[in-house]
Amino acid sequence: MKKSRRKALGQHFLTNRTLLRKIVKTINPQPEDLVIEVGAGKGVLTSPLAQEAGKVIAIERDGSFIPTLRRKHMPHLLILEKDVLKVDFKNLLEKEKDAFKKVKLVGNLPYSISSPLLFKILQDKELFSECVFLLQKEVAQRVCAKPGSKKLAPLSIIFQIHFSTQIHALIPPQAFSPPPQVESALISLKRRRSPLFHIENDALFLELLKGAFRHRRKTLHNNLERLDLSSSLIHKAFQNLDIKKDARPEQLTISQFVSLFDFIHSEKT
Numbered sequence: 627m628k629k630s631r632r633k634a635l636g637q638h639f640l641t642n643r644t645l646l647r648k649i650v651k652t653i654n655p656q657p658e659d660l661v662i663e664v665g666a667g668k669g670v671l672t673s674p675l676a677q678e679a680g681k682v683i684a685i686e687r688d689g690s691f692i693p694t695l696r697r698k699h700m701p702h703l704l705i706l707e708k709d710v711l712k713v714d715f716k717n718l719l720e721k722e723k724d725a726f727k728k729v730k731l732v733g734n735l736p737y738s739i740s741s742p743l744l745f746k747i748l749q750d751k752e753l754f755s756e757c758v759f760l761l762q763k764e765v766a767q768r769v770c771a772k773p774g775s776k777k778l779a780p781l782s783i784i785f786q787i788h789f790s791t792q793i794h795a796l797i798p799p800q801a802f803s804p805p806p807q808v809e810s811a812l813i814s815l816k817r818r819r820s821p822l823f824h825i826e827n828d829a830l831f832l833e834l835l836k837g838a839f840r841h842r843r844k845t846l847h848n849n850l851e852r853l854d855l856s857s858s859l860i861h862k863a864f865q866n867l868d869i870k871k872d873a874r875p876e877q878l879t880i881s882q883f884v885s886l887f888d889f890i891h892s893e894k895t
Contacts, residue, residue, distance in 0.1 A: 637688070637736055639667055640760070642801035645812075646670060652794055652814055653732050653758045655679035660719075660726040664710045664733030664743065664759075669695050671734065676700040680726055683718070685710045711742055715750045728755035737762050737806070744769070744781060747815075748828070751788050757815040766793055766811035776842075778876040780835035783883055787822045789815040823884045831887050838875045838883070846875045855890065863889045 640646055649671065655661055655678035666672045666684035668691060676682040676698070683704045684695060695705045706713075719729060731754050735743060740761050747757060761769075764777075770791045771777035785791055794812040799805035825831045837853040838846055846869070850860050864871060867885050869878065878886070 637665070637667065638734070638802035638804060638806045640670055640734055640801060641803045642797075645795075645797060645801050646674070648795060649732075649758065649760070649812060650674045650678075652812060653730060655682075655730070656728070658727035659730055660722055660728070661730045661732055662715075662718075664731065665736055666695055666705070667691055667734070669698060671732070672703065673698060673700070675732070676703045679730075681722070685713060711739060711746060715746075715753050719753055729753060730755060731757045732759065734760040737765075737808075740765050741781075744785070748784055748788070751817065755817055757789075759813055759815075760797065760810050761813055762806075763796060763809040763811045766813045769813065769815070773879045774876065776876055778839075780832060780839055783835055783880050784828070784832060785815060786880060787825065787884075789817050791815055822880065825884065825887070826891070830891070831884075834887050834890070835883065842875070845871070846873050846878065847871055849875065859890065859893055862893070 653661065653675065655675050657678075657680045659679045661675050661679040661682045663672055663675060663682060663684045666686040667688075669684070672682060672684050672695065677700075679702065681702045681704065682700075683706060685706045685708055686692060686695065687707070687709045689707055692705060692707050695703075722729075731747065740759075744765075747754065767777050768779045768781055769785050770793050771779065771782040792814050794814060797810040797812060799807065799809065802810070834853070838849050840849055840852065847860055847864070851857060861871075863869070863886055866889060867882060869882060869886070
């Protein structure tokens with residue numbers, strides 16, 4: 627049986643008004659803010675945002691919702707019928723960057739785009755002051771996971787270097803129509819004034835992290851060997867950084883991962 631377009635896009639629409647008010651409060655739209663909303667849908671979040679923010683750019687991929695959004699006739703609302711994963715944020719914000727104090731990226735994210743959008747945000751992290759999303763609970767917990775947690779992942783480390791992350795609420799499926807099969811979470815990502823650590827090459831650092839976490843049942847040492855790093859180099863790095871040979875990736879602090887990356891690349895160059 628052919629899936630409906632709504633189901634194919636993974637759209638679950640917010641129906642809980644109390645939660646809607648909490649989301650708006652978390653976003654805290656101000657007259658000096660430019661708010662970009664991902665997946666505007668029927669506009670239940672769009673309207674209160676456009677009433678408070680200096681400008682709202684509502685991005686919606688499903689053309690069937692565009693007429694409803696246009697009928698709102700709000701002077702500070704720009705509607706774009708686009709796939710957000712194909713939006714060039716730098717180009718979109720080129721004419722806006724000096725007009726607003728903050729740029730906030732917000733939305734009830736379809737589960738199918740949450741991970742790719744998060745990595746897209748990392749590529750353009752200097753553009754956004756803050757992000758507020760409804761996400762699948764597991765993804766939100768991964769972004770906010772601390773060292774020692776089994777949910778710690780490359781996404782946790784990269785985001786927490788550049789953003790202060792917080793889960794504000796866990797949301798039951800009944801808050802949406804149709805109800806998803808999983809719980810959701812309201813999360814905020816506030817960009818730090820300066821990163822916790824300076825990373826010479828974000829792309830290479832991410833590759834190291836992905837390799838380090840690729841096989842969670844294996845030790846960090848074994849995972850690094852699969853990145854074509856010699857045992858002698860890994861042993862030397864562990865000795866210098868006081869990392870136990872049987873350490874698992876989730877046991878390292880963010881600082882240790884940064885130091886490990888710096889050490890390995892200084893030895894290889």
